[in-house]
Amino acid sequence: MEKIRSFVDSIDVENKKVILRSDFNVPIINGVIQDKTRINLSLPVIKNLLERKAKLLLISHLGRPRNEKDNKLSLKPVYNYLKDKIDNKIYFHSDKIVDGIKDKISYLNSGELIFFENIRFNHGEIENNDNFAKVLSSIGEIYINDAFSCSHRKQTSVHKITKYINNCYAGPLLMKELSSINMVFSDKKKPITCIIGGSKISTKIGVITSLIKKVDNIIIVGAMANNFIKFKGNKVGKSLVESNSEKIVKKIFDNAEEDGCRIFIPIDVGVSETTDGKAKLKQLYSLTENDRILDIGPKTIKKIFEIIDSSKTVLWNGPAGYFENKHFANGTISIAKKISQNTSTSSLISIVGGGDTISAIKNNVQDLNFTHLSTAGGAFLEYIEGKNLPGIEVLK
DSSP states (O other), X not given: OOOOOBOOTTSOOTTOEEEEEOOOOOXXXXXXXXXXXXXXXXXXXXXXXXXXTOEEEEEOOOSOOSSTTOGGGOSHHHHHHHHHHOOSOEEEEOSOOOTTHHHHTTTOOTTOEEEESOGGGSTTTTTTOHHHHHHHHTTOSEEEEOOGGGTTSOOTTTTGGGGSOSEEEEOHHHHHHHHHHHHHHHHOOSSEEEEEOOSOSTTTHHHHHHHHTTOSEEEEOSTHHHHHHHHTTOOOTTOOOOTTOHHHHHHHHHXXXXXXXXXXXXXXXXXXXXXXXXXXXXXXXXXXXXXXXXEXXXXXXXXXXXXXXTXXXXXXESOSSOTTSGGGOHHHHHHHHHHHHHHHHSOOEEEEEOHHHHHHHHTTOOOXXXXXXXXXXXXXXXXXXXXXXXXXXXXX
């Protein structure tokens, strides 16, 4: 792999305008941040740049706004949180980024920070627009991409902006993400197990096919597992399944057999007739037409534990159930605790990734230990698959 230009402390930032692209795409309900992991992980680099007297210009997106007045996706709650965590002067720029922006923010002094409103409120961000890239780049002298989780998208603030700023670097969080994932496949501490969840199998066929060639075990959980359960001839009631998934599932099983990779799917489940109900534990053969599979059962958890115990490396992306209802978070929490325990006591290499996975863990259990906790979802999976991520390619 070509060398990535990474940001190091020897680079002089004093009195220089530094654009830092972070990822504060966090769950916010009624103005209250539900999971602050991504923000807290970014605080060290923010404080480091401010201590070194940079004029810091902080950029992030939040969700997928319908328009620039989508107040539910304002970053103002994140700004309020940052104010409590950062001693330096911090401003919130709520206006759109347009021609003349450079003069409007000329008040910024060394060691101070301007936090811009949701970058996706600006026309041209999602489109990776050349004109918007020129405007955005005009405010900075140095650009740092510290948002690995956004780097699989060709959008202005992670891609086209680098066309107009000479000094562009990968930030410390981004580099840590890459080195942690690379460690798994370069050192090859086998057996390697991948636990993969989520809802749509069609969006993950590429990564699963790629992983089959690289790992020893793949454990399928979450709603995606319903497709495998159905393929095996079991009834799934009203569970979420993807139409026409049979060919995809068959291909996965065929490839796994050819490459000697074991595929494991749930053998018992937690069900309810509604997503806001309580869990009933059932064997697959006893599901009724009104049941919805919303979690994995105790026999499945026990089997997953056995596979983790026999593994030297574990990658995990995607919760095991409908964790938004605590009655269906047991599978996810149990897996998290087991991986954490083995990381602490058995030298297990563990890479845990994905926004939903992290939210499920953080909201239900504290003080877990993993080799690396990745905030990325799609980028994490695409990088594992072997794809070139646009936001990283431009930093090589």
